[in-house]
Amino acid sequence: MTLKVIPLGGIEEVGENMTVLEYGDDILVIDAGIGFPDETMPGIDYIIPNTKYLEDNKKKIRGMIITHGHLDHIGAIPYIMPKIGDPPIYTMKLTGEFIKKRLEEFHLLGRSTIHEVNKDDVLTLGNFRIRFFRLNHNIPDSVGLAINTPAGLLVYATDWKFDHTPVDGKPTEFGKLAQFGAEGVALLMSDSTNAEKPGYSMSEKTLGETIDRLLLEAKGRVIFATFSTLIGRVQQLLDAAHKSNRKVVITGRSLVNSVEICLSTNYLQLPAKGMIIKMDQAKRLPDNQVVILTTGSQGEEFSALARISRSEHKTIQIKKGDTAVVSASPIPGNERSISSTLSNLARLGAKVLYMKILDIHTSGHAYQEDLKLMVALTRPKNFMPIHGEYHMLVAHANLARDVGVPESNIFTLNNGQMLELSSAGVGVKEARIPTGYVFVDGLGVGDVGEVVLRDRQVMSQDGMFVVIMTIDKKTGKLTQQPDIISRGFIYMKGSEDLLKEVKHEVRKVVETKNKKPSEANWAYIRSEVRDQIGEFLYQRTERRPMILPVVIEV
Incomplete structure (x- = not known):
């Protein structure tokens, strides 16, 4: 049997961190974060991972472990938990309080059991035996995970840096990391956010x-x-x-x-x-x-x-x-x-x-020398960079190679791929599971897809142009001049000449394409108006607004 490591988010982007571990009939979920939209996603509030695979396998889920309380790790919990059967959540005290507050905002508090764990606890969920180790990040109660599976020991370290003088006086547990290294780490998964920044992160x-x-x-x-x-x-x-x-x-x-x-x-x-x-x-x-x-x-x-x-x-x-x-x-x-x-x-x-004028911020993520030290302490047989844009993952993979991990044992994955570990070896497979962005817009989750987003992009770039045609059912001719509404394309009061030409073009299209009114195909007429007026406007303005033809029969 094999251990499947399936990243549902958090590689190829900074945000929406979520990883699935599957062995036999047991699934363990790590984190459930949101991502933030970029300028190509107008109107979108958040992005969450696609959890269709977990919804289809909800009976296998033994629990969800949350590493710390930042929104890119807990933000998607209220959207995801009801869909995957509200499995129990295991996390540290402060993270648990933040999760409760988030669930309360969505009126979901009480549906999932939140179990408080301590950094020295050992948790057994199905085939997974989980130990915790304290990491430094810029929020208290951040932990990494050491997960024993039948396929070997996996160390999961997301969002961390080594800080010998942290604010709370609780540095990283180096002793535990060295101990895991001595036991033999089959796979290290580690934070790549600052893999391109040389040196050590500031304390x-x-x-x-x-x-x-x-x-x-x-x-x-x-x-x-x-x-x-x-x-x-x-x-x-x-x-x-x-x-x-x-x-x-x-x-x-x-x-x-x-x-x-x-x-x-x-x-x-x-x-x-x-x-x-x-x-x-x-x-x-x-x-x-x-x-x-x-x-x-x-x-x-x-x-x-x-x-x-x-x-x-x-x-x-x-x-x-x-x-x-x-x-x-x-x-x-x-x-x-x-x-x-x-x-x-x-x-x-x-x-x-701000940052460029004064050192008024220090990152919560490890720089290159810290990342190398993590690899040196845990001495992993295989390495998989996580938490970062793809170019950050590649930079982290190069660091691991520099400190002695063989290139053939370093795996830089895309969302939708998975890593399989077994006694026979390790390999990347196409997971063939639904991945990609699920958009949250207001109260809607997943109802805005690529088509809606593309429409929004077109309207935000070139506006929209509505042509309203009142057509006589018997004669197939326009009963009056077409009405035009423009939003974000032209200012109508200053463009009378263009509008006159458009109305003439619309009349031409309707009367040439609608010679047999008794067999009128209004969908065809709308399509012809959209294409020909679109082409006409492009020739006159070199812009392509969204054209919405409307036919009113009288």
Whole structure:
């Protein structure tokens, strides 16, 4: 029998991380994340993995293990769990709290059992024996997995870096990694996000010193934007605010939720009582005693920082002397919206600080030297890079080769392929299972496909052009001039000559193609109008709007 390793997402992209392990009649699911749309996906909110294979095999699923609480690992849980039979979830305490909050938002809390595990627990689910090891990331309770299967030991390490001085004082468990290496690792799956960046990732401690200095030196208020689940960064800001005698205002729903969860579970510590205040209280304090912690580090349109930058926030307005800090690196595709937010803040009089000006962010992902050390510690027989765009996976594969993994034992997969491990050897197979993007748009999940997306792209590029024809059923002729509606193509009041020509062309098409009104084929007439008016408009404008012909019979 073979162990099948099937990535449903998280390779070929940063986001929607989900991996399936299957041995015999047992399936183990690792993570269930969302991805974010790019500019070719207008109107799409999120992307989730295609889980058709799991839906068809839901009786085999023994459980889902979640490695940590970021949305690219837990975000798809409410969309996916009801479809795959609500299997039990196993995860660390803080991650469990974030999952409960997410399920609560979708009114699904209580459907799946969430089992809290400890990093020293051993879990047996069917043919899988799972041990956990602590990893450093920028959220507490991040773990890697060591999974014993009949086909050998698999080490799964997603979203990690080696930090010897982390904010919570709990470094990576190097001893366990070395122990797994001594046992013999059949396959290592490891994070590739920063595989192209040389050196070691910066410690959170170094960053903490920068934040301390920044808050002490700023003359006015500091508006500090970061990810809502970057709990280590939030702790550093609270500590720095205390040292510089500042009170903290928190704005942005997701950030308020995260801080509440972490304070109630002791994953965040307040350096002094009464440090977190409301904005109306902050207005009564001198500016150099206030720091505003906000969401919006990715320039999201409706985030608190974006609303502040457009002067649309209910309680917070930028004034001269404010310092705005963005403590995050841009997710690919978000650069333009971040740049726009920063420009708006600068226009309002704020001093703007971000990655290029100051080391105000450190990645939660390992750089090249850390990635090499992970391979050296675990000494895997086979290696599979995960978590990254394809070029990142290739860079990570090259690093593994440099530190001694034979090229024939390195497997860089595409979504839809799977890796098979057995006593006979290891090989890549076409999984022949449905993969690809499932789009979430509002309340709709999967109802927007490639065709709808293509229509949206056409309308966003060249607009739409509606031709309404009122045709006499008996004679087959137009009873009046066609009505034209244009949206995003031309401004109708300024294009009377073109519209006159279009109406003449429409009349020509209808009267030449509809010689036998008793046998009128309206679908054919619509198709001819669409093709010929489309060609006519292209000759006149070199644009191709979406043409929608409408026939009204009278």
